[in-house]
Amino acid sequence: MDWSFMLAHVPDYLAGAWVTLRFGLYGILCSLAVGLLCCLARFFRVPVLRQIAGGYIELARNTPLLVQLFFLYAGLPRVGIRFSAETCAVIGLTFLGGAYMAEAFRSGLEAVDRAQIEAGACLGLTRTQNIRYVIFPQALATAVPALFANVIFLIKETSVFSVLAMMDLMNVADTLRTSGGRTVEVLCMLIAAYLLILLPVSVIATRVERRLRYAGFGDQHSV
Amino acid sequence: MAEPILRVREIHKSFDSTGVLRGVSLDIQEGEVIVIVGPSGCGKSTLLRCINGLETVDSGEIWLRGEKISGRTRDLYRVRQKIGMVFQSYDLFPHMKVMDNLLLGPTKALGRPRQEVEAEALRMLERVGLREKAYALPRTLSGGQKQRVALVRAMLMQPDILLLDEITAALDPEMVSEVLNVVIDLARGGMTMAIVTHEMRFAEAVADRVLFLEDGHVVEEGTPEVFFHHPQTERAQQFLRSFTYASKRDKGEEQPKNNAGD
Amino acid sequence: MQDLGISILFKGINFQRLLGGLWVTLRLALLTIGLSTVLGLLFALLMLSGRRWAKFFCRAWLEIVRFMPQLVLLYLVYFGFARLFGWDLNGEVSALIVFTFWGAAEMGDLIRGALTSIPRHQTESAEALGLTRGQVYQYVLIPQTVRRLLPQAINLSTRIIKTTALVKMINVTEVLKVGQQIIGQFYRQPDAAFWVYFVIFLLYFLVCWPFSLLARRLEKRWA
Numbered sequence: 001m002d003w004s005f006m007l008a009h010v011p012d013y014l015a016g017a018w019v020t021l022r023f024g025l026y027g028i029l030c031s032l033a034v035g036l037l038c039c040l041a042r043f044f045r046v047p048v049l050r051q052i053a054g055g056y057i058e059l060a061r062n063t064p065l066l067v068q069l070f071f072l073y074a075g076l077p078r079v080g081i082r083f084s085a086e087t088c089a090v091i092g093l094t095f096l097g098g099a100y101m102a103e104a105f106r107s108g109l110e111a112v113d114r115a116q117i118e119a120g121a122c123l124g125l126t127r128t129q130n131i132r133y134v135i136f137p138q139a140l141a142t143a144v145p146a147l148f149a150n151v152i153f154l155i156k157e158t159s160v161f162s163v164l165a166m167m168d169l170m171n172v173a174d175t176l177r178t179s180g181g182r183t184v185e186v187l188c189m190l191i192a193a194y195l196l197i198l199l200p201v202s203v204i205a206t207r208v209e210r211r212l213r214y215a216g217f218g219d220q221h222s223v
Numbered sequence: 224m225a226e227p228i229l230r231v232r233e234i235h236k237s238f239d240s241t242g243v244l245r246g247v248s249l250d251i252q253e254g255e256v257i258v259i260v261g262p263s264g265c266g267k268s269t270l271l272r273c274i275n276g277l278e279t280v281d282s283g284e285i286w287l288r289g290e291k292i293s294g295r296t297r298d299l300y301r302v303r304q305k306i307g308m309v310f311q312s313y314d315l316f317p318h319m320k321v322m323d324n325l326l327l328g329p330t331k332a333l334g335r336p337r338q339e340v341e342a343e344a345l346r347m348l349e350r351v352g353l354r355e356k357a358y359a360l361p362r363t364l365s366g367g368q369k370q371r372v373a374l375v376r377a378m379l380m381q382p383d384i385l386l387l388d389e390i391t392a393a394l395d396p397e398m399v400s401e402v403l404n405v406v407i408d409l410a411r412g413g414m415t416m417a418i419v420t421h422e423m424r425f426a427e428a429v430a431d432r433v434l435f436l437e438d439g440h441v442v443e444e445g446t447p448e449v450f451f452h453h454p455q456t457e458r459a460q461q462f463l464r465s466f467t468y469a470s471k472r473d474k475g476e477e478q479p480k481n482n483a484g485d
Numbered sequence: 486m487q488d489l490g491i492s493i494l495f496k497g498i499n500f501q502r503l504l505g506g507l508w509v510t511l512r513l514a515l516l517t518i519g520l521s522t523v524l525g526l527l528f529a530l531l532m533l534s535g536r537r538w539a540k541f542f543c544r545a546w547l548e549i550v551r552f553m554p555q556l557v558l559l560y561l562v563y564f565g566f567a568r569l570f571g572w573d574l575n576g577e578v579s580a581l582i583v584f585t586f587w588g589a590a591e592m593g594d595l596i597r598g599a600l601t602s603i604p605r606h607q608t609e610s611a612e613a614l615g616l617t618r619g620q621v622y623q624y625v626l627i628p629q630t631v632r633r634l635l636p637q638a639i640n641l642s643t644r645i646i647k648t649t650a651l652v653k654m655i656n657v658t659e660v661l662k663v664g665q666q667i668i669g670q671f672y673r674q675p676d677a678a679f680w681v682y683f684v685i686f687l688l689y690f691l692v693c694w695p696f697s698l699l700a701r702r703l704e705k706r707w708a
Binding site (some may be wrong): 013058059061062063064066067068070071074075076078152154156157158160162163170173174177183184187190191194195198200202212 | 551564673683
């Protein structure tokens with residue numbers, strides 16, 4: 001192991017990690033928004049929007065991100081639709097992630113007991129109040145593990161951003177590998193970098209999930 | 224006789240072309256407690272669910288305090304603010320403390336000030352023996368305690384009428400009476416109620432009038448004394464007999480006496 | 486030539502070439518799925534063996550697979566193993582190793598989950614009927630396990646198919662690469678890239694979608 005080589009290139013990796021994290025985060029936030037909208041369109045059976053959401057979810061879940069990115073970055077400009085690499089990255093990740101987030105929200109909503117919704121209605125809550133105070137908090141709590149799993153999944157998926165010539169972690173490592181030839185060191189640092197990003201996310205996820213469990217969800221005594 | 228608080232006229236309801244309610248009519252006077260009994264699948268629960276609009280009736284009309292409430296879809300929540308309902312599965316909101324469960328309806332649906340309702344909630348909890356559970360989470364409560372909280376939650380809406388749908392069906396036997404005593408207490412306080420139950424002794428104790436429902440029809444209707452001790456129809460007699468057992472020492476010589484209400 | 490770019494796909498054997506490229510990744514995916522199922526079964530048995538070291542080993546394996554982007558693992562094996570052990574693996578073999586390493590752990594965890602999700606009293610009541618151990622498995626445990634497992638295993642398989650697209654990044658000539666070659670040949674056709682990538686996108690969708698539908702249908706039927 002060439003420690004001085006590794007030390008010397010820490011700043012490169014930090015820069016790469018910043019790209020990975022920043023665009024990963026943009027993509028994740030947009031995914032959450034898109035996912036929520038799709039889920040609501042289906043939940044409220046909004047005509048047209050609901051079918052569009054359904055079709056989109058199928059398309060996005062059944063195609064690889066790499067292929068989506070090629071289409072966005074190399075295909076669309078040929079018919080006059082041009083985005084920067086960064087925009088492609090965020091659009092691509094959102095296209096993929098939105099569908100996964102929508103499914104996570106949906107599973108949360110479906111897990112809310114019908115009786116809970118009726119109980120809310122029996123208290124004379126309006127539909128909006130019922131959703132806000134009764135349905136949504138419970139759905140969100142159930143969806144949290146799946147949402148966090150998606151966050152980790154999407155951060156991992158950012159590794160293909162290198163095909164957009166973005167200097168993310170993967171591309172930093174690849175560039176160093178081809179120029180310096182210290183493959184083992186380069187790859188070790190790459191692994192370490194992803195661990196340093198993903199471990200905290202996983203720890204937070206576990207904490208939040210435990211918190212929610214203790215907060216009294218999954219009411220064991222009820223029928 | 225005064226104008227009934229609730230008036231149900233000839234309602235019909237089918238699920239997948241199976242008629243569950245086939246022309247049920249019913250009047251409930253202010254302060255009256257009616258108990259609806261009948262074999263499972265007779266439409267008792269559906270009747271209650273139709274009254275507060277959880278199910279829409281196919282035909283017929285329901286009136287609350289002279290206002291027609293059946294057949295609406297828009298502002299059903301206004302109707303439900305005046306009709307309390309408690310189910311067998313308690314359905315407390317698991318993500319809220321007992322107090323938040325109690326406050327939700329009065330503060331959000333009725334827009335009443337929080338302090339006022341909270342003080343009232345504490346008095347009600349005191350009355351049902353759960354003052355110290357006011358800030359506990361529902362999952363730390365026993366089934367009987369949850370059901371008492373559910374009753375308080377419904378009562379805090381100050382409803383015109385309270386519908387109770389087999390509220391003890393999911394409880395362990397030793398918890399049944401703690402819940403039913405609360406209901407009897409409410410009845411003494413003049414609460415108008417429609418109760419579906421399988422607890423025949425309780426039914427006899429609390430009812431002003433008993434309705435026997437079978438196959439979506441009201442087969443018999445009367446005071447608890449008459450219904451439980453001198454049922455008029457063959458089917459009611461049969462139904463009440465199903466609550467008794469022939470002793471193995473009878474050897475079938477005697478017909479088992481109908482004593483469901485004793 | 487002024488015809489639409491899509492027409493180049495029907496020139497000569499271009500379409501067959503694309504399908505050939507797709508088959509490279511599909512073949513890899515099928516092999517991966519097969520190997521992952523066999524190894525996943527071993528993984529599950531190891532995890533349920535009750536031995537501490539076995540459990541620890543499996544957990545560690547699973548965590549690595551969950552945390553590392555598949556692309557990083559591909560680089561590690563394809564570039565790293567050559568350096569570390571002097572193994573000069575070609576792209577497809579590296580990919581098979583990586584995807585099987587990943588698939589086996591995921592499949593193993595699904596099998597473990599399905600096996601342990603069957604309530605204990607199912608075994609007890611079957612034994613109470615006087616069934617032998619073998620009969621308990623044959624009539625009670627295995628049918629229930631399969632029902633729970635199959636939809637999830639199919640979903641994992643579509644994930645594997647999508648993920649094998651990554652071999653593009655380690656110089657395997659697969660459908661995207663073939664697409665690039667075709668685009669290169671028809672560089673005078675400006676919208677060639679759009680149509681080629683669009684068709685690749687559709688091809689992936691047409692391969693993965695039926696699996697997703699099947700999984701959903703089974704899930705509904707056996708829920």
